Amino acid sequence: MDKKITIMIVDDEPIVRESFLHWFERLGYRVETAASGIEALEKLKQFGFDLLFVDIKMPGMNGIELLGKVKEEYPDTIVVIITAYGSIDTAVEAMKKGAADYLLKPFKPEQLSLVMEKVLNQKKLITEYQYLKGRLDKISRFENIIGQSKAMQTIFSLIQEVAQSDSSVLIVGETGTGKELIAKAVHAKSRRAQHPFIAINCGALPDSLLESELFGYQKGAFTGATHPRKGFLEIVSGGTLFLDEIGETSPKMQVDLLRVLQEKKITRLGDRSLIDVDFRLISATRRDLEEEIQKGNFREDFFYRIHVITIAVPGLRDRKDDIPLLVEHFVEKYSHETTKKVDQVSRDAMALLQDYDWPGNVRELENAIERAVVLSKARTLQKEDFSFLCSPVVRTAGSRSLRDMEKTHIENVLDECDWNITRAAGILKVNRVSLHKMIKRYGLQRPL
Amino acid sequence: MKPIGVVSFGEIDGMVLKAIAAHILGYLRIDTEIFSPLGYPGYAYDPRRLQYDAGAILKAFESLPVQNYAKVIGILDADLFVPILTYVFGEARQGGKCAVVSLHRLKNNPDGSKASAPLFLERAAKVALHELGHLFNLTHCEDERCLMHFSGGIRDLDTLPPYFCRYCSVYLHDGLALL
Numbered sequence: 285m286d287k288k289i290t291i292m293i294v295d296d297e298p299i300v301r302e303s304f305l306h307w308f309e310r311l312g313y314r315v316e317t318a319a320s321g322i323e324a325l326e327k328l329k330q331f332g333f334d335l336l337f338v339d340i341k342m343p344g345m346n347g348i349e350l351l352g353k354v355k356e357e358y359p360d361t362i363v364v365i366i367t368a369y370g371s372i373d374t375a376v377e378a379m380k381k382g383a384a385d386y387l388l389k390p391f392k393p394e395q396l397s398l399v400m401e402k403v404l405n406q407k408k409l410i411t412e413y414q415y416l417k418g419r420l421d422k423i424s425r426f427e428n429i430i431g432q433s434k435a436m437q438t439i440f441s442l443i444q445e446v447a448q449s450d451s452s453v454l455i456v457g458e459t460g461t462g463k464e465l466i467a468k469a470v471h472a473k474s475r476r477a478q479h480p481f482i483a484i485n486c487g488a489l490p491d492s493l494l495e496s497e498l499f500g501y502q503k504g505a506f507t508g509a510t511h512p513r514k515g516f517l518e519i520v521s522g523g524t525l526f527l528d529e530i531g532e533t534s535p536k537m538q539v540d541l542l543r544v545l546q547e548k549k550i551t552r553l554g555d556r557s558l559i560d561v562d563f564r565l566i567s568a569t570r571r572d573l574e575e576e577i578q579k580g581n582f583r584e585d586f587f588y589r590i591h592v593i594t595i596a597v598p599g600l601r602d603r604k605d606d607i608p609l610l611v612e613h614f615v616e617k618y619s620h621e622t623t624k625k626v627d628q629v630s631r632d633a634m635a636l637l638q639d640y641d642w643p644g645n646v647r648e649l650e651n652a653i654e655r656a657v658v659l660s661k662a663r664t665l666q667k668e669d670f671s672f673l674c675s676p677v678v679r680t681a682g683s684r685s686l687r688d689m690e691k692t693h694i695e696n697v698l699d700e701c702d703w704n705i706t707r708a709a710g711i712l713k714v715n716r717v718s719l720h721k722m723i724k725r726y727g728l729q730r731p732l
Numbered sequence: 733m734k735p736i737g738v739v740s741f742g743e744i745d746g747m748v749l750k751a752i753a754a755h756i757l758g759y760l761r762i763d764t765e766i767f768s769p770l771g772y773p774g775y776a777y778d779p780r781r782l783q784y785d786a787g788a789i790l791k792a793f794e795s796l797p798v799q800n801y802a803k804v805i806g807i808l809d810a811d812l813f814v815p816i817l818t819y820v821f822g823e824a825r826q827g828g829k830c831a832v833v834s835l836h837r838l839k840n841n842p843d844g845s846k847a848s849a850p851l852f853l854e855r856a857a858k859v860a861l862h863e864l865g866h867l868f869n870l871t872h873c874e875d876e877r878c879l880m881h882f883s884g885g886i887r888d889l890d891t892l893p894p895y896f897c898r899y900c901s902v903y904l905h906d907g908l909a910l911l
Contacts, residue, residue: 297815299787299815300815300816302787303787303814303815303816303817304816306814306825306826307814307816307817309826309871310826310866310871310872311871311872311882312871312872366816389815389816390781390813390815390816390817390818391816391817391818392817392818392819392884392885393817393818393819393820393882393884393885394884394885394888395884396816396817396884397882397884
């Protein structure tokens with residue numbers, strides 16, 4: 285059973301509270317009690333609970349009223365109603381208002397076990413639903429890692445071995461080499477495969493947001509924290525946490541994560557109670573972390589914690605043998621997705637793809653194939669379909685006047701960016717309005 | 733090291749007490765003593781439920797001078813209840829000193845037939861060892877092949893083995909070492 289769930293018993297009779305408390309303590313749960321609805325709401329506000337056993341008949345706020353308030357303010361909290369024989373109608377009303385189940389006092393020991401089993405399944409479904417909902421927009425295409433080169437075969441056997449252990453893994457490699465796919469493969473082959481795989485890009489989130497995403501928070505922990513929320517470290521329970529761009533985390537976050545890895549316990553923001561966490565950490569970076577340690581940007585103790593096993597993913601230019609296989613895979617994938625009948629690549633086009641240096645690695649290759657398939661009018665992709673990969677012709681200024689040099693330079697940058705004004709302005713370090721003025725001033729025109 | 737005490741509330745077949753003491757000695761390798769019976773706990777009778785309140789018995793039991801024993805198991809024939817449950821086989825406070833075991837529901841099989849003497853004794857010993865586990869601060873175990881696994885009825889009790897899993901054994905011996 286999931287001993288991490290927190291339970292509160294709400295009953296005005298001390299003997300019932302004590303009886304429940306005693307029972308659940310023997311089951312190893314964390315249990316609190318409250319003698320009234322008001323006290324229960326106070327405690328919910330302070331600590332948050334996963335499961336409430338609520339007696340219907342209580343002086344002041346009765347169980348049904350409390351159920352209504354709990355469902356309104358803490359919709360994820362599961363409520364089981366406790367009722368006496370003769371008040372079945374009220375129990376039915378409670379079920380309609382969102383109670384997960386009800387127990388008729390006194391109940392057989394096995395009934396309590398069955399209710400707990402049902403409730404824990406429900407909680408698992410809620411957690412999975414939240415996880416999937418949160419991840420839906422982030423789900424990208426998950427494909428098997430493709431590669432027949434010696435380098436990739438070595439990685440495949442390493443994944444098999446690494447998956448069996450529970451040690452932290454550090455995946456290093458340039459951008460676009462498929463580090464997340466490798467992390468997913470390690471997870472899928474590990475004993476944690478049935479549990480969530482959660483990927484977070486540390487470089488994409490500001491420190492404070494990363495902290496609340498990972499650790500969760502209690503209601504009122506900061507402005508806007510209107511409801512308590514579990515962090516990914518809790519949600520990942522039993523699964524694998526993938527922290528991409530770990531090199532971008534602040535020293536403070538490194539200290540926090542180091543503590544979690546050592547103690548396997550966390551506290552939510554705005555809360556003091558310790559919560560047990562169980563996950564495997566896989567990190568990835570494109571930086572040289574040892575160099576970052578020398579520079580003082582990365583903590584040495586944290587580095588040794590996260591790189592028990594290192595998987596170095598080669599860049600695509602170092603495994604060009606895999607390009608035909610990858611090309612074939614992406615052509616099939618995008619012709620299927622775009623419903624275009626493109627199923628071949630000419631010999632010239634393949635030679636071009638194999639000669640190209642692929643600074644953006646597999647991701648760049650995938651984007652190139654997608655673009656070529658979308659724009660192609662024939663069944664076979666030709667060399668011309670990949671003309672955007674060829675280095676642009678760099679013009680040189682006709683005269684050496686500053687004005688001509690500037691005009692030529694702007695024109696070259698615009699061509700390089702396919703006349704994407706925002707990107708060109710970024711490279712030229714001017715704002716978009718200024719770039720438009722320059723284009724007008726020099727009479728530049730986009731080539732047809 | 734102080735021994736584990738085994739005592740009956742009222743008259744109980746001496747064979748039951750001996751079987752329980754032998755199981756404790758056998759599995760825990762700790763001295764066990766059977767001492768003079770205590771009075772029948774009439775004070776704990778609830779006329780509405782026609783049962784005996786396990787909590788009330790435990791409270792009275794814990795107030796008795798049993799300092800010569802590390803832990804004490806009380807055995808009685810009465811049908812026990814706690815306020816939220818229809819019945820319990822036994823009751824012990826987590827990490828406490830005393831536990832009670834009821835024989836009342838161990839005598840019959842789920843189909844209503846009478847249990848054989850060896851099966852009845854095995855059930856009594858299992859419940860006693862389980863409650864003793866709680867006295868040594870063991871919680872219910874997830875392993876279905878462990879005596880500390882929760883049993884909701886007589887059928888569950890019969891499927892439990894009469895010994896602890898590897899983890900519970902370690903915790904139990906940690907508890908014993910602290911005595």
